[in-house]
Amino acid sequence: MDVRVAWDGAVTTDTETDVFEAHRPVLLGVAYRMLGRVADAEDIVQEAWLRWSGADRGEVREPRAYLVRVTTRLAIDRLRQVKARNEAYVGPWLPEPYVTDFGDTVPDTAERAVLADSVSLAVLVVLESLSPLERAVFVLREAFGYPYADIAVMLDRGEPAVRQLAARARKHVDERRPRYEVDPGRRRDLTERFLAAAAEGDLEGLLELLAPDVRLVADSGGKSRAPLRILDTADKVGRFLIGAAQKGVPDPSFRFIELNGGPAIVALSAGTPDSVFQLDIYEGRIQAVYIMRNPDKLVSLAGE
Structure with missing residues (x-):
């Protein structure tokens, strides 16, 4: 050896x-x-x-x-x-973008869907409101399928207590988990249309894609320009996006990448990641727009 x-x-x-x-x-x-x-x-x-x-x-x-x-x-x-x-934290908090390309390591469609859902921005934001033990039990059980007996050993807790934690966590997540489209093809198509409408300053076209009660959540940590409050309604969100696109960044470019189990847009300025956009889509309309602009959270995307 x-x-x-x-x-x-x-x-x-x-x-x-x-x-x-x-x-x-x-x-x-x-x-x-x-x-x-x-x-x-x-x-x-x-x-x-x-x-x-x-x-x-x-x-x-x-x-x-x-x-x-x-x-x-x-x-x-x-x-x-x-x-x-x-x-x-200054302003809304979002998880750091996480590159998820399961490739051939997860061939089963159902298993891929479970893994993608467990790492989605919508679910991770909800998990922030759980206690550390509830979050651990939820992740081990729902994302990785560990038996309750094994989780009990890992956490040095009795199995009945672990089952109670799991039930409480699952109920909490189910009550707060936003509904969203899981089909990657449909999500990619609407994401591309979203980028085109925003980049072209097409407010009418953008409003057609946004749900009436759409929410925009921007995470800058106070280190980049971004709304410090959650924006809601299609008109407010649409006008903000058009205004942001018109201001632009030096030498802009865009690329699509799979982040947190779904398609996302990485906006680059002179080749450096400036922002990440990801959408929650349900029944053909955009329910939420997530924007990550905290430069500390974009470092891992520099080489992607």
Whole structure:
């Protein structure tokens, strides 16, 4: 067995590293759904690696279960810290954009739909209102399908308590989860029409796409120009979008990318991500417009 120095300086074996890397996507998925920030999720996975590299292998019978348990507990601790940070946030808060291209790793359509829904902006925003334990149970059960007995072990709770947490979290999410179109083709088509109408200053065409009670949520963290309150009604949202498009940015360009399980628009200024737009669409109309302009949340998109 070869021995080498890992990227964090720890001495590990190829087998230990390979096992961890095989589970890294799942660990990152759990941490991101818990925290809503790519940077925080990556930090948690790095901490999980340190725990893994120093673990007594004789005590680890199931590496995946061990790693998910460690990641979940670390994410709960971090979530309690960042909730205070989010309460002091300037303007509306949205999760950091997360590139989701499942490729051939998730071939089943139903499974892809579940994973996409569990990482959607609409669901992640609702999850922000759950307690850390409720959020952990919801993510592990609804997104990754873990049995209640396994979740109970991971969280060091009794199974009846875990079932109660799951029921409470599911009820809360179901009551507040916005309805939206899940068909990727229809979402992509309306997203393209939305971009064309806004870029061309076509207010009438844009109003035809917007639901009467559409909401616009913009996250800038106070670091870029954006509304500090949620806008509602088609007229207010439409006029804001047309006005923003007319002001423009230097050397603008646009590209489509899959973020948080659905199509999104990345607006670039001189090749650098400036804004991200994503839409909630239901019955052929845009129900919500999400705009992310906090430059700290766009760093991970620079190389996409």
